[in-house]
Amino acid sequence: MSRKAKTAVYGVLCLLALPFLFPTWWMVTSSLKPVGDIFAFPPTLWPSDVSFDAYAKAFELQPFARQYFNSMYIAALVTVGTLAVSSLAGYAFARIRFKGANAWFVVILVGLLIPSEVTIVPLFKMFDAWGMVDTHWPLILVPILGAPSVLATFIMRQFFLALPGELEEAAKVDGLGRFAIFRLIALPLARPALGAVAIFTFLHSWNLYLEPIVFLSSSEMFTLPQALTQFVDAYGGPMWDIQLSAASLTALPVLVVFVIAQRQFIEGLAHTGLKG
Amino acid sequence: MSTRFWTGSRRDTLAGYLFIAPQLIGSVLFVFVPLGLVFWYSLHEWNVLADTFTFVGGENYQALADDPKLADALVATGFFSAGLVVLNLSLALLLAVLLNQRLRGTVFFRTVFFSPVVVSLVAWTIVWSFLLQDNGGINGLLETVGVDGPNWLRGEGTAMIAVIVVQVVKNVGLNMVLFLAALQGVPANLYEAATVDGASRRRQFLSITVPMISPTILLTSIITVVGSLQVFAQIAVLTQGGPGTSTTVLVYYLYQQAFQFHHFGYGATLSVLLFAIVLLLTLVQWRMRRKWVFHES
Numbered sequence: 001m002s003r004k005a006k007t008a009v010y011g012v013l014c015l016l017a018l019p020f021l022f023p024t025w026w027m028v029t030s031s032l033k034p035v036g037d038i039f040a041f042p043p044t045l046w047p048s049d050v051s052f053d054a055y056a057k058a059f060e061l062q063p064f065a066r067q068y069f070n071s072m073y074i075a076a077l078v079t080v081g082t083l084a085v086s087s088l089a090g091y092a093f094a095r096i097r098f099k100g101a102n103a104w105f106v107v108i109l110v111g112l113l114i115p116s117e118v119t120i121v122p123l124f125k126m127f128d129a130w131g132m133v134d135t136h137w138p139l140i141l142v143p144i145l146g147a148p149s150v151l152a153t154f155i156m157r158q159f160f161l162a163l164p165g166e167l168e169e170a171a172k173v174d175g176l177g178r179f180a181i182f183r184l185i186a187l188p189l190a191r192p193a194l195g196a197v198a199i200f201t202f203l204h205s206w207n208l209y210l211e212p213i214v215f216l217s218s219s220e221m222f223t224l225p226q227a228l229t230q231f232v233d234a235y236g237g238p239m240w241d242i243q244l245s246a247a248s249l250t251a252l253p254v255l256v257v258f259v260i261a262q263r264q265f266i267e268g269l270a271h272t273g274l275k276g
Numbered sequence: 277m278s279t280r281f282w283t284g285s286r287r288d289t290l291a292g293y294l295f296i297a298p299q300l301i302g303s304v305l306f307v308f309v310p311l312g313l314v315f316w317y318s319l320h321e322w323n324v325l326a327d328t329f330t331f332v333g334g335e336n337y338q339a340l341a342d343d344p345k346l347a348d349a350l351v352a353t354g355f356f357s358a359g360l361v362v363l364n365l366s367l368a369l370l371l372a373v374l375l376n377q378r379l380r381g382t383v384f385f386r387t388v389f390f391s392p393v394v395v396s397l398v399a400w401t402i403v404w405s406f407l408l409q410d411n412g413g414i415n416g417l418l419e420t421v422g423v424d425g426p427n428w429l430r431g432e433g434t435a436m437i438a439v440i441v442v443q444v445v446k447n448v449g450l451n452m453v454l455f456l457a458a459l460q461g462v463p464a465n466l467y468e469a470a471t472v473d474g475a476s477r478r479r480q481f482l483s484i485t486v487p488m489i490s491p492t493i494l495l496t497s498i499i500t501v502v503g504s505l506q507v508f509a510q511i512a513v514l515t516q517g518g519p520g521t522s523t524t525v526l527v528y529y530l531y532q533q534a535f536q537f538h539h540f541g542y543g544a545t546l547s548v549l550l551f552a553i554v555l556l557l558t559l560v561q562w563r564m565r566r567k568w569v570f571h572e573s
Contacts, residue, residue, distance in 0.1 A: 001377065001378070001379075007372055007380065009377060010379075010381075012374065013374055013375075013385050016367075016371065016389075017385060017388045017389070019441075019445050020388050020392055020445060020449075021388055021408060022392060022407075022413075023392075023400065023403045023404060023445075024392075024395065024526065026403065026406075026407060026413050027399070027403040027406075030413075039411045039416075040411075041411075041416055041419065042416065042419070042420050043413055043416035043417060043420075057352070075460075082557045084298075084330055085298045085299050085302070086299070088295045088296070088299070089298070089299035089300075091295060092291070092292045092295030093296065093323060094277075095294075096283075096291055096292040096295065096489075097286050097288055097363075098285075098288050098289040098291075098292030098293065098476065099289055099503060101292060101296075101386070104300060106290075106294060107303070108296075108299060108300065108301075108303050110303075110307070110308075111303055111307045112366075113502075113551075113554055113555055113558055114307060114311060114551060114554070115502070115505060115506045115550065115551075116506070116552060117508065117527045117547070117550060118311070118314060118547045118548075118551045118554075119310035119311060119314065119547070120547075121313075121314065121317065121534050121540055121543050121544050121547060121559055122309070122310035122313035122544070123306065123310050125313070126309070126310065127542075128545070133507055135496075138316060141302075141306070144302070145298060145299070145301070145302025145303075145305065145306055146303070146305075146306030146307055147303075147306065147307050149299065149302070150299075150303070151477070153299055158382070159398070163422055176522050177291075177501050178287070178288070178291035178295075179291070180444070198379065203393070203394060204395060207396055207397040207398070209397065209398055209508065209509035209512070210508045210509070210531070212321075214535060223400075224396065224398075225396060225397065225398035225399075225509065226398075228396075228398050228399060228402055229291065229398060229512075229513060232482045234386040237492060238402075238405070240406055243402050244402070244406060247377075247396070247398075247399035247402050248399075250396045250398075250399045251395045251396050251399040251400070254395070255394060255395060256392050258390075258391065259387065259391075260389065262383075262386075262387045262390070263383075263391070264452050266386060266387075266390055266392070269450070269453060270454060270456065270457035271455045274280070
């Protein structure tokens with residue numbers, strides 16, 4: 001590539017990168033500005049004097065630590081649960097020959113076509129009947145067992161299909177049962193696929209918004225996305241300084257983990273993940 | 277006796293069903309039962325506040341046909357989905373092609389373009405909402421170069437565009453990564469042969485790259501279209517469906533009817549419509565695969 005072409009490509013990349021970088025930058029720096037400076041003109045790219053007041057207020061106005069914990073533990077449970085359910089089912093559909101396997105696989109795949117918004121009304125009534133409204137059960141059970149885990153099962157099946165069969169044959173000759181073969185041989189080999197599934201499952205749970213606002217009503221049960229939108233003044237207008245500091249606290253930890261492990265994130269998703 | 281009953285294939289059948297049992301039971305309980313209930317509810321007039329649940333046959337569907345707001349919602353949905361898919365896929369492809377060059381720093385840029393994918397959706401939307409305020413960061417930056425920016429989220433014309441751009445920047449990294457993987461799978465000797473034959477870069481892109489990555493284009497377009505019909509948090513935070521009904525997409529309208537106006541029966545009817553649209557679009561795209569997807573493995 002010529003020097004000129006290189007400069008052009010870098011120019012385009014830097015320009016395009018702006019809307020991707022600027023919002024996060026603006027979120028963090030604005031959250032550190034004193035309230036009066038948030039809408040100052042001309043806009044300052046760096047807070048003139050750093051203030052953590054808004055961060056403190058986020059914890060005063062709502063049980064924010066509790067809400068943080070809610071989001072964390074729900075996402076962790078959902079991730080572990082989805083890994084178990086999807087690797088078992090994916091393994092069976094890929095490696096075990098049994099009657100009806102293909103038919104059941106197609107039946108389960110139907111779940112991929114059903115947006116969660118379609119089933120939210122009946123799910124609300126079902127969990128209401130079971131006395132589980134305003135608990136975390138709907139946010140845990142539905143992602144692990146329902147439509148969201150179907151994509152995970154599909155990815156695990158694709159991965160197990162590509163695994164060479166010799167190892168399993170040898171284990172069978174040694175007298176290992178199905179579950180032992182799955183647990184001791186197939187699962188350790190499936191680490192890249194499990195990693196990809198874990199990442200997008202965690203993000204999916206971490207991002208849920210419709211489900212929490214439908215199912216949860218008391219603030220100590222709230223998850224982070226729902227809590228973020230609750231920092232409003234008496235007129236329903238957003239308290240920007242607090243919303244931005246709470247948003248920073250929500251976004252930054254995941255972002256930091258991502259930047260450290262970006263290769264595993266991106267390549268895991270690209271190569272094991274959604275290769276149809 | 278029992279050892280003879282448990283032949284290898286019977287064992288495998290039992291194991292197979294035990295392995296898929298959680299997923300199967302879960303699908304029945306949380307996918308198929310609710311789907312059946314949605315159809316059942318859609319045949320009822322159900323007012324939660326008055327606690328009435330009466331069978332009304334096709335009345336909700338008649339109401340659907342007569343609902344003037346529904347047309348607005350469908351237009352908004354169509355506009356949003358079309359805008360999102362076109363912008364998302366073309367930007368994703370452009371970024372993937374740029375990052376597929378042998379250049380220093382591509383890993384850095386790849387990280388940058390992917391990073392919004394891992395930022396919490398509501399946090400991301402709140403920041404953009406802040407930036408797009410009349411006196412917010414974007415208009416502030418525009419003003420320093422002498423441009424008086426509009427009130428993005430309150431203008432009929434600009435609100436939808438703003439929602440689309442916010443969503444594209446959030447998720448384009450995912451499609452970019454899938455395209456990048458596809459581009460790296462195109463055999464280099466095809467380009468070498470084309471260069472020898474004197475084909476231009478543009479010609480090579482259209483005649484080699486696009487056909488070779490067409491399965492990925494199909495996959496990403498299905499994912500993006502189906503995803504675009506589920507946009508909720510962005511609308512709820514950025515515009516609440518406004519101004520007027522200009523950003524009230526079908527999902528948001530469904531949420532309003534069911535959970536704000538407590539018309540569960542009509543909400544269920546809108547769910548049936550949403551399901552029908554998703555099913556139809558997926559089938560159409562899947563059939564198109566024969567026409568324009570170059571090779572199938």
